[in-house]
Amino acid sequence: MDIEKIRKDFPILSRIVRDRPLVYLDNAATTQKPSAVIEAISGLYRNYNANVHRGVYLLAEEATQAYEDSREAVRRFINAGSTEEVVFTRNATEALNLVAYTWADANIRAGDEIIVTIMEHHSNYVPWFRLARRKGAVIKIVPSRKDGELDMDAFGSMLSDRTKLVGIAHMSNVFGTINPVREMVSLAHTRGAAVVVDGAQSAPHMKIDVRGMDCDFFALSGHKMLGPAGIGVLYAKSSYLKSMEPFMSGGEMILRVTLEDVVYNDLPWKFEAGTPNYEGAIGLKAAIEYLEALGMDTVEAYERELTEHALRSMKTVPDIFLYGPSDPAKKGGIIAFNIKGVHSHDIGTILDSEGIAIRAGHHCAQPLMIDCGVSAMARASFYFYNTEQEIDMLVKALKKAKEMFGHVA
Numbered sequence: 496m497d498i499e500k501i502r503k504d505f506p507i508l509s510r511i512v513r514d515r516p517l518v519y520l521d522n523a524a525t526t527q528k529p530s531a532v533i534e535a536i537s538g539l540y541r542n543y544n545a546n547v548h549r550g551v552y553l554l555a556e557e558a559t560q561a562y563e564d565s566r567e568a569v570r571r572f573i574n575a576g577s578t579e580e581v582v583f584t585r586n587a588t589e590a591l592n593l594v595a596y597t598w599a600d601a602n603i604r605a606g607d608e609i610i611v612t613i614m615e616h617h618s619n620y621v622p623w624f625r626l627a628r629r630k631g632a633v634i635k636i637v638p639s640r641k642d643g644e645l646d647m648d649a650f651g652s653m654l655s656d657r658t659k660l661v662g663i664a665h666m667s668n669v670f671g672t673i674n675p676v677r678e679m680v681s682l683a684h685t686r687g688a689a690v691v692v693d694g695a696q697s698a699p700h701m702k703i704d705v706r707g708m709d710c711d712f713f714a715l716s717g718h719k720m721l722g723p724a725g726i727g728v729l730y731a732k733s734s735y736l737k738s739m740e741p742f743m744s745g746g747e748m749i750l751r752v753t754l755e756d757v758v759y760n761d762l763p764w765k766f767e768a769g770t771p772n773y774e775g776a777i778g779l780k781a782a783i784e785y786l787e788a789l790g791m792d793t794v795e796a797y798e799r800e801l802t803e804h805a806l807r808s809m810k811t812v813p814d815i816f817l818y819g820p821s822d823p824a825k826k827g828g829i830i831a832f833n834i835k836g837v838h839s840h841d842i843g844t845i846l847d848s849e850g851i852a853i854r855a856g857h858h859c860a861q862p863l864m865i866d867c868g869v870s871a872m873a874r875a876s877f878y879f880y881n882t883e884q885e886i887d888m889l890v891k892a893l894k895k896a897k898e899m900f901g902h903v904a
């Protein structure tokens with residue numbers, strides 16, 4: 496990977512913030528965009544903007560084709576069997592809610608059990624919590640072990656014939672743990688449970704193969720993988736999508752409406768009511784093409800090196816505690832930490848004064864914060880455009896933060 500060349504593809508990376516070159520280490524929140532994505536979006540508005548699936552004129556045909564080409568790009572990227580199984584949503588959150596309000600709402604009853612992991616982002620926890628409350632179902636939570644990996648023994652013993660749904664973060668947005676989804680899917684399937692994989696953090700950083708994984712649902716967000724905000728994807732096996740009621744209704748999701756009846760559209764459009772975010776889809780296609788040109792295996796290997804370097808060098812900060820697996824082979828490029836005597840928000844503020852952007856707070860994973868006995872953590876998260884030098888700058892700034900605040904026990 497020619498990082499200097501790659502960095503030139505991202506105009507924002509040459510920004511000066513607080514009189515320093517920007518060091519952007521908040522990639523788990525959202526990623527920066529290459530010129531190819533920015534230009535794909537402006538190209539739409541400059542050349543062929545029209546509403547999709549409606550007009551009979553050339554611009555409408557071109558916009559529709561570009562929108563559907565993006566669906567094919569997503570299919571290829573996640574190795575789905577058919578574009579029928581690729582539903583565009585606003586983000587991963589909407590994709591997960593779609594499952595909660597359609598399939599799960601129709602199939603989960605009082606006394607049924609839903610298993611999620613302690614590592615879930617609120618997006619893959621709150622919809623199930625609300626569903627369980629509505630239905631009188633029971634939520635069970637797979638704990639993590641001390642080493643930041645899931646307790647698979649506990650998972651095995653929680654599964655039963657009452658388990659109807661299992662929700663798993665493919666990669667934790669706090670610990671960075673890469674969870675053994677393939678094994679969990681196959682265990683869940685032996686009990687007949689459906690499996691929802693939250694791929695918001697994994698899809699940007701590693702090769703995804705939904706068919707190999709055999710998950711029933713998989714959610715991702717475009718903005719976390721170089722694409723624009725406001726576009727996400729729900730992959731679902733067509734056998735599920737066929738049996739599901741639409742999520743939203745109105746234009747676009749119907750084949751025919753009469754005074755007596757409504758006939759739903761074919762897959763996947765049955766789940767895409769209203770004018771879709773075709774701008775977002777077109778940007779996402781450019782993002783996918785960019786990632787494919789780099790190669791997801793290359794992205795993953797480079798980020799693993801960065802993570803190894805970060806784990807090693809961050810440990811040299813006095814009184815730092817790093818959460819999640821210490822083995823870089825077990826995690827993605829996300830490192831959550833606390834420094835004794837320094838509040839994570841103060842860490843964030845000091846780093847900001849050095850031009851370094853990280854995240855501080857509960858990371859929309861409050862059950863995990865409770866489990867770790869803290870209310871907040873700081874988090875640095877990397878992407879393939881980051882460098883070891885940037886990590887060294889982070890470590891230097893963390894040492895400075897410790898010096899400034901760390902005398903307070």
Ligand SMILES: Cc1ncc(COP(=O)(O)O)c(C=O)c1O
Nearest residue numbers: 586587588616618668695696716
């Ligand atoms: C693991 C995980 N799941 C889901 C989400 C939700 O993504 P979005 O806000 O794009 O819907 C996030 C966002 O941080 C996440 O990290």
